[in-house]
Amino acid sequence: METLKRKSVVYLALAHATLLESMRRKDLYVAGILAVLMIGTAATVGSFGVKGIELFLKDVALTVINLLSVVLAVLFAARQIPEEVSHRTVYPLLARPISRGDLLFGKYLGALALSVIGLLIFAAVGAGALAYYGLTLGGIFWQFLLLRVLALAVVVAMTMALSLVMTPGATVTLALLLTIGSATFSGAVKLLVPGSSPAQQILLKGAYYVLPQLNLFDLTKKVSYGWQPVAGWAMGTLTVYALLFVALFLALGALRFRRQAL
Amino acid sequence: MTDSLGAREALPLASGAVPANAAAAATSGPPALAISRLCVAYKRGLFGPVNRVVHELSLSVRPGEVVGFLGPNGAGKSSTIKAIMGFLTPESGDVRVFGHEAGTTQARAKIGYLPEVALYYPFLTPLETLRLYGRLQGMGGAALEQEAMDLLKRVGLEGREKQQLKTFSKGMQQRLGIAQALLGSPDLLVLDEVTSGVDPIGRRRLRELLQEVKQAGTTIFFSSHELNEVAQLCDRVILIRGGHVVDERLMDDSLRAGVTSALEDYFIRTIQQEGEGK
Numbered sequence: 330m331e332t333l334k335r336k337s338v339v340y341l342a343l344a345h346a347t348l349l350e351s352m353r354r355k356d357l358y359v360a361g362i363l364a365v366l367m368i369g370t371a372a373t374v375g376s377f378g379v380k381g382i383e384l385f386l387k388d389v390a391l392t393v394i395n396l397l398s399v400v401l402a403v404l405f406a407a408r409q410i411p412e413e414v415s416h417r418t419v420y421p422l423l424a425r426p427i428s429r430g431d432l433l434f435g436k437y438l439g440a441l442a443l444s445v446i447g448l449l450i451f452a453a454v455g456a457g458a459l460a461y462y463g464l465t466l467g468g469i470f471w472q473f474l475l476l477r478v479l480a481l482a483v484v485v486a487m488t489m490a491l492s493l494v495m496t497p498g499a500t501v502t503l504a505l506l507l508t509i510g511s512a513t514f515s516g517a518v519k520l521l522v523p524g525s526s527p528a529q530q531i532l533l534k535g536a537y538y539v540l541p542q543l544n545l546f547d548l549t550k551k552v553s554y555g556w557q558p559v560a561g562w563a564m565g566t567l568t569v570y571a572l573l574f575v576a577l578f579l580a581l582g583a584l585r586f587r588r589q590a591l
Numbered sequence: 592m593t594d595s596l597g598a599r600e601a602l603p604l605a606s607g608a609v610p611a612n613a614a615a616a617a618t619s620g621p622p623a624l625a626i627s628r629l630c631v632a633y634k635r636g637l638f639g640p641v642n643r644v645v646h647e648l649s650l651s652v653r654p655g656e657v658v659g660f661l662g663p664n665g666a667g668k669s670s671t672i673k674a675i676m677g678f679l680t681p682e683s684g685d686v687r688v689f690g691h692e693a694g695t696t697q698a699r700a701k702i703g704y705l706p707e708v709a710l711y712y713p714f715l716t717p718l719e720t721l722r723l724y725g726r727l728q729g730m731g732g733a734a735l736e737q738e739a740m741d742l743l744k745r746v747g748l749e750g751r752e753k754q755q756l757k758t759f760s761k762g763m764q765q766r767l768g769i770a771q772a773l774l775g776s777p778d779l780l781v782l783d784e785v786t787s788g789v790d791p792i793g794r795r796r797l798r799e800l801l802q803e804v805k806q807a808g809t810t811i812f813f814s815s816h817e818l819n820e821v822a823q824l825c826d827r828v829i830l831i832r833g834g835h836v837v838d839e840r841l842m843d844d845s846l847r848a849g850v851t852s853a854l855e856d857y858f859i860r861t862i863q864q865e866g867e868g869k
Contacts, residue, residue: 335729342726346712346719353714353755417710421771424676424704425727426696590633591678 339427343435347409348442356405360447363397364454371458383464387553390455395477395547397451399508402444402481406488407500409436410586419591430583437489437579444481448474469558473548479571480546484508486575487541490582493589512544541574621690623779623810624652624675629684631670631834644670645834648684652812654778657805659821659828660814663862667834668814669707672783676704688779703777705768707784713757717748717767720756721774728775742770747796761788769797773804780804782813786820798823822846822854830861837861
């Protein structure tokens with residue numbers, strides 16, 4: 330119990346410092362600028378009238394929220410540990426009685442908090458712009474947001490793990506490909522598996538299960554079409570699925586970070 | 592003995608010789624720092640060449656002792672210190688801090704560390720920085736606040752507690768580095784180039800601060816190119832070159848004589864002799 334309390338203090342201290350540093354560095358200004366662009370686009374489209382294109386507008390707004398929050402999360406996460414090492418701020422941190430895994434997890438919480446703040450800014454602007462034109466998103470929008478937070482939790486963990494084995498540029502590229510290309514990949518696997526050889530099927534199915542299927546966390550269409558909220562068991566299953574991938578990526582990252590000479 | 596430059600040659604460290612304050616502080620416990628046959632190598636890529644920077648280095652520091660770790664650039668000082676801190680995995684050898692394996696949280700809980708080039712989060716204030724390190728150290732509450740404020744005062748940063756570090760000079764950052772190293776009253780201070788970038792006034796202040804820490808019985812192991820600091824602070828000096836110890840001496844009055852010249856002469860002479868011997 331005492332260890333858990335001590336660990337919590339360490340994680341919160343690291344997450345708080347990460348958040349404070351990024352806020353003061355005005356990292357979230359990027360989110361603000363992108364949000365203003367969203368408002369500008371909505372105003373331009375709205376000036377022609379929204380009658381008949383309600384579905385399209387909702388779809389676009391939600392997709393933009395998805396995309397921008399993911400891009401922001403990847404950019405935040407990709408630089409956390411590499412910058413600590415290249416800026417040498419890692420030395421006084423790791424001189425303390427904490428493990429490298431503790432540092433990774435604390436930084437992870439900080440990067441996730443930043444990403445969630447970014448998501449909430451985009452969501453507020455998107456929902457606000459739609460409301461301005463009299464378009465409501467219904468109760469399922471809250472589930473949409475919750476699943477986006479879970480998706481970001483996986484994306485941030487995956488990006489931080491990748492950042493420990495490749496350059497920041499490569500990390501951002503691969504993380505965005507895996508995240509944004511998730512739906513395309515799942516669709517391709519379903520199409521390709523029936524006509525493939527047994528060996529190819531093992532490879533394709535293996536890749537399908539090893540990589541996180543982030544499209545499962547996307548309720549864009551359901552929100553746009555005004556579906557009823559998703560069943561609790563489905564939300565629970567997705568939460569467990571996300572937490573498993575977060576744990577897997579952070580464990581792999583910690584394993585790699587532990588062996589890294591500083 | 593007097594050398595050609597007029598400085599008296601110091602006596603080599605006699606086996607079992609113990610500096611006065613170290614003897615007073617030493618107990619029957621393990622050494623503050625014990626390095627045995629340490630080898631550190633860096634490898635470029637999977638199949639790249641191996642560059643051995645530390646070879647079979649052995650040394651021991653008693654509790655309460657102040658030891659200067661000297662050597663020319665590239666001698667292996669920083670790599671040895673990184674091995675003490677657990678920042679790299681040695682190729683072979685054993686490093687122990689008060690009996691605990693180097694790099695473990697138990698070992699690091701005993702150490703206050705100042706890196707050679709310390710950089711801190713530029714958008715945090717000194718107080719926030721010390722709060723962060725204090726919490727990582729297991730401190731908290733009013734005790735942490737009080738100690739952080741006291742340390743900032745001791746290193747001459749009072750009145751700047753709420754100024755972001757991006758506005759700090761290198762010397763001021765180094766002083767903050769000393770403050771974070773002293774946070775939590777560590778048993779062993781490991782300082783890599785302690786006065787690097789500090790102006791003469793700040794240097795004197797740091798020297799006085801380290802003298803206080805020394806008087807309190809804290810073990811100090813530090814590398815420095817500033818032999819004046821070493822002469823005034825150390826009980827003993829260890830010289831390394833090419834990754835291994837070439838000599839070690841107790842700091843007696845002869846090495847302190849002339850403020851810097853005697854120690855400087857000894858350093859240059861020993862390093863050159865070692866180079867010619869190869």
